[in-house]
Amino acid sequence: MPHRILTRIAGVVFAISSDRPLSQIQFEEAYRDFASDGQPEVTIHARYGQLPPIALRDEVRVFDSETVWSLYRSGGADIFALRSPAFGLQPYRVAVFRDEFRRGEVYSLPRPGEMEEGAPLPNPLEYPLAQVLMVCLMAQGRGLMVHACGIDDGGRGYLFAGNSTHGKSTMAGIWRDEATVLNDDRIVLRWREGRFWMYGTPWHGDYTGVSPTGLPLEKIFFLRHAADNQLRQVDGTAAASMLLARSFIPLWDAEGMAFSLDFCARVAGAVPCHELGFVPDHDVIDFVR
Secondary structure, three states: OOOOEEEEEOOEEEEEEEOOOHHHEEOOHHHHHHEOOOOOOEEEEEEEOOOOOOOOOHHHEEEEOOOOEEEEEEOOEEEEEEOOHHHOOOOOEEEEEEOOOOEEEEEEOOOOOOOOOOOOEEOOOOOOHHHHHHHHHHOOOOEEEEEEEEEEEOOEEEEEEOOOOOOHHHHHHHHOOOOEEEEOOEEEEEEEOOEEEEEEOOOOOOOOOOOOOEEEEEEEEEEEEOOOOEEEEEOHHHHHHHHHOOEEOOOOOHHHHHHHHHHHHHHHHHOOEEEEEEOOOOHHHHHHO
16 A cells, blocks of 8 residues: 655646545546656645644735635744635635645545545545645746646647636647647646746646646747637737736735746747637647647
8 A cells, every 4th residue: 555645747746645545535537647756845644534723813814815715824834724615614624834835734624424434535635725735836936837728739839828718628629639738727837948848737627638748838829719810929028917817826925926927027038929819620720830
């Protein structure tokens, strides 16, 4: 029986251990392709049954998503509290991270039947914790997570960036038989070997195909629907602003925000950017190529 699970996402290796059998933890299907045997950069221990005795007071809260999670800082730790109407005002999961998010413990309250012997247990990093953690890690000088569909077209890296309804999942479906879809909704950008790279993640949208692949970023397309296929070059500040508006940024972290702003500017200065108005059919593939 393994004592931990290793997964690599965008070059970061996470090690997950637990006080319960790892075979009971139900990782989403998409994580299967991200298995790793590398050296962990982030270690996480999952505990099930009760929450830690930490007072989540308003005065130590640094950010509230106003949906399902909040971030607190207390005793040198960064603490995420996840809430759901099913549990009332009490969090159902609390994650305590130290050493700049490199070491953490995730505590989860049981749902009905989960504490029975052999019962399946939820992924301690299930939405939204893994994605928020990735945003925090990237903001420490590592990179940026973007709302985008990533395509590996025979080694040519195309990033189709857009917010909800802009056509990311549609674009993934169009390319599915022509190239490798890294992800239709969450792509990580990093600087590596003297150029910008993009990586797939397990956190997909409507299109469920994902790939852990990383490859150099060749072009960025900002998506919009149109009556015909059309391109408009975007440069400089305009391109950086469009990328920033489609990125996951650490609003709670001044240094992280400064890095993210600079990162967007550097990407826009190094990678050709276009606004792509497109018709949702296969003609757009040749148009992009």
